[in-house]
Amino acid sequence: MPKKIKETTKIRTRFAPSPTGHLHIGGVRTALFNYLFTKQNNGAFVLRIEDTDVERSKKEYEEEIFESLKWLGIKWTEGPDIGGDYGPYRQMEKRNIYKKYLEQLLKESKAYYCFCSEEELEAKRQDQTARGVMPKYDGKCLSLSKIEIEKNLKENKKSVIRLRIPEKKVVFEDIARGRIEMDSGLIGDIVIAKSLDSPLFYLAGVIDDEEMKITHVIRGEEHISNTPKQILIQEALGFKRPIYGHIPLILAPDRSKLSKRYGAVSAMEYKKAGYLPEALINFLAFLGWNPGTEREFFSLAQLVKEFKLENVQKGGAIFNQKRLDFLNGFYIRQKSLAQLTELALPYLIESKLIEADGGKEKILKHYDICETKEQISFEEIEKIVSLHQTRLKKLSEIPGSMDFFFKKEIIYPKELLKWQEMSDKDILESLNKLENALSQIKEKNWDLKNIQNVLLLEAEQLPNRGYLLWPLRVALTGKEYSAGPFEIAEILGREKTLERIIKAKQLK
RNA sequence: GCCGCCAUCGUCUAGUCUGGUCUAGGACAUCAGCUUCUCAAGCUGGAGACUCGGGUUCAAAUCCCGAUGGCGGCGCCA
Numbered sequence A: 001m002p003k004k005i006k007e008t009t010k011i012r013t014r015f016a017p018s019p020t021g022h023l024h025i026g027g028v029r030t031a032l033f034n035y036l037f038t039k040q041n042n043g044a045f046v047l048r049i050e051d052t053d054v055e056r057s058k059k060e061y062e063e064e065i066f067e068s069l070k071w072l073g074i075k076w077t078e079g080p081d082i083g084g085d086y087g088p089y090r091q092m093e094k095r096n097i098y099k100k101y102l103e104q105l106l107k108e109s110k111a112y113y114c115f116c117s118e119e120e121l122e123a124k125r126q127d128q129t130a131r132g133v134m135p136k137y138d139g140k141c142l143s144l145s146k147i148e149i150e151k152n153l154k155e156n157k158k159s160v161i162r163l164r165i166p167e168k169k170v171v172f173e174d175i176a177r178g179r180i181e182m183d184s185g186l187i188g189d190i191v192i193a194k195s196l197d198s199p200l201f202y203l204a205g206v207i208d209d210e211e212m213k214i215t216h217v218i219r220g221e222e223h224i225s226n227t228p229k230q231i232l233i234q235e236a237l238g239f240k241r242p243i244y245g246h247i248p249l250i251l252a253p254d255r256s257k258l259s260k261r262y263g264a265v266s267a268m269e270y271k272k273a274g275y276l277p278e279a280l281i282n283f284l285a286f287l288g289w290n291p292g293t294e295r296e297f298f299s300l301a302q303l304v305k306e307f308k309l310e311n312v313q314k315g316g317a318i319f320n321q322k323r324l325d326f327l328n329g330f331y332i333r334q335k336s337l338a339q340l341t342e343l344a345l346p347y348l349i350e351s352k353l354i355e356a357d358g359g360k361e362k363i364l365k366h367y368d369i370c371e372t373k374e375q376i377s378f379e380e381i382e383k384i385v386s387l388h389q390t391r392l393k394k395l396s397e398i399p400g401s402m403d404f405f406f407k408k409e410i411i412y413p414k415e416l417l418k419w420q421e422m423s424d425k426d427i428l429e430s431l432n433k434l435e436n437a438l439s440q441i442k443e444k445n446w447d448l449k450n451i452q453n454v455l456l457l458e459a460e461q462l463p464n465r466g467y468l469l470w471p472l473r474v475a476l477t478g479k480e481y482s483a484g485p486f487e488i489a490e491i492l493g494r495e496k497t498l499e500r501i502i503k504a505k506q507l508k
Numbered sequence B: 001g002c003c004g005c006c007a008u009c010g011u012c013u014a015g016u017c018u019g020g021u022c023u024a025g026g027a028c029a030u031c032a033g034c035u036u037c038u039c040a041a042g043c044u045g046g047a048g049a050c051u052c053g054g055g056u057u058c059a060a061a062u063c064c065c066g067a068u069g070g071c072g073g074c075g076c077c078a
Helices: A001-008 A025-040 A057-072 A091-107 A116-130 A146-154 A201-211 A219-239 A267-273 A277-283 A301-308 A321-334 A337-350 A379-384 A395-405 A424-437 A448-459 A466-477 A485-493 A494-506
Strands: A012-015 A044-047 A111-114 A160-163 A169-174 A178-183 A191-195 A216-222 A243-247 A364-366 A373-375
Touching: A012 A025, A012 A169, A012 A216, A025 A044, A025 A216, A025 A277, A025 A301, A057 A277, A091 A111, A091 A160, A091 A191, A091 A201, A091 A219, A111 A146, A160 A219, A169 A219, A178 A191, A178 A219, A178 A494, A191 A201, A201 A219, A216 A219, A216 A364, A219 A466, A267 A301, A277 A301, A277 A321, A301 A364, A321 A424, A337 A379, A337 A395, A379 A395, A379 A485, A395 A485, A424 A448, A424 A466, A424 A494, A448 A485, A466 A485, A466 A494, A485 A494
Parallel strands: A012 A044, A216 A243
Antiparallel strands: A111 A160, A160 A191, A169 A178, A364 A373
């Protein structure tokens, strides 16, 4: 007996994207909030693919939805790929079910065929807008006789199926916003299917939620105005009403809907750009929600514990790229060196700085100018990566910030060697001092401590350390900004360090 | 236009339900300093907000009304 009660009260939610485009960051957040809410209540989280728009739905987008959610660690418990007791989980695989309900509505005269042309409807809409009223269908085809309908259908006259909307006040409680009400008289009879075999979003969604025993519908704010329509469909069908929770939208910096104009919007683009899933999750969770304390770093597991759907903000939140970058930098710093190096490898390979040749042990250093290739170990790459851990905001910055370790020749303007008011002569003197001092260190003694001792001794005799250290750093890296020269020299090795100093002297 | 939702630093937000402890707290960004060869990281400090107008009250960011602004919806898209 208790078991049964438990079963009927189990929370069931769903994330129902349509595979008509890349999985948007806003969709990801909707999925995240659903996941957090469900997981903390030990509920079931259904992934449903809403592919009723046959023209725009694509298999590759569906794949991307799976991939994105998996990357972020947002796990669903039922879905098209893993199955479940309430499938199928793709809407186009259950057309017969929608058809059954559609026939029921038609039979009960709760829905009717409409033969109005799109042009006719469009003209009426424009007229209504011009008169300052909310556009709605005038119910013209409602007065069609059974015989006329039969005749039209037989002639294959183009038609849609509309739901009769009764005039009443539709009221519902929203977990995130409280009571919301709307007058259904303003809506007009909505189209719920193009035909018996092609239901529209409103209808299919409502039927799925019922059949999948969804208890909580958590979705974006853009659906608030759709909710009364769906409630009316539920009522016509005699379905149970789920609990609704509408979460605010993610906005672009100008407060408009976030779109491609503002750069990356899909989850996979963020992955490619070198964002960590931890950072994206933490960031997205805090867009519209916060724990009410001053704590700001949360893992997915910690969010499951602390998240409260009732506490989500009501207003839309602007996507603050700088904050995401900050969080990403933070999570990069949290990684162990081995983990970060592992993450760096694909970026180094992609930019042709290294080649992978059968596993970690045989990583090849690849010179982009000479043909020579030499081996470099994972441990050596780790050392290089360690110098950059505090300097990275995104993984995609990896090749650009450490390429000088891998390249045979580095290119930079001579002008860059100049520190403060140094003359060409000063630079040459510094480079000579560097060459002399460093050549004194024997190959076997080439380590950070010795390099530092020798160089600092030399540098103290100059107006300031920069006179020696800046040209050194530039000669070794070719960059205006980088990690410190001692560490770099150590990793580069005696031979290459001296070689680059000599090259710097020859620069025209 | 109509309907709905919303409104605290540039941004994300705490505080609003249960008025006083709020000369409004935190974080990102920004500025200055420390550190320092540069850039990061780290530390210290600064500047920076209750949309406006009416009420209610001894007292309003907090309650009520109105205005304004922003966003969403008004599809044979989802």
